[in-house]
Amino acid sequence: MEPHSPLCPRFEKAIDLLSKRWTALIVFRLLDGPQRFVGIAGSLPNLSGKVLSERLRELEAEGLVRRDVYPETPVRIEYSLTEKGRDLAPLFDNIGRWAAKWIELPEDDRR
Incomplete structure (x- = not known):
């Protein structure tokens, strides 16, 4: 073998960026479209608000996530993927196909 x-x-x-705990799952959730903080947090119930805030800031700094603030009362903030972030979609599709083929779950975890 070579x-x-x-x-x-x-x-x-x-790999360093996407392998950070929760980062890939946050990006995966945002592939569905813009979401508010509470929506992301609710879809990942074991993720603390502090870590979610940190990861969203990191993803924004890397240009993968955009944070849009709407001047309403109360203020509405939505997070969405930039073009750079959306370009990760094929990666997640491939991981999904690989997981369906190779990853076994205990009977209790199957959905």
């Missing part, structure tokens, strides 16, 4: 080539620094940075 050894793998050295990691490309961009690939390594992408």
Whole structure:
């Protein structure tokens, strides 16, 4: 078997970003469209608000997530994926196909 080539620094940075706890699941949830903080938190019940805030800020800093503030009363804030973030959709599709083929769940966890 041939050894793998050295990691490309961009690939390594992408893996570091997406492998951070909860990050990939947040991006996956946002693939459905813009959501409010409470909607994201509600769809990931084991995720604390503090960590969600941190991850959303990190994703925004990386240009994957956009934070839109609507000047209403009360103020409405929505998070959505940028084009850069939406370009991850095929990755999640491939992971989903791989998981369906190879990942077994205990009987209690099957949905």
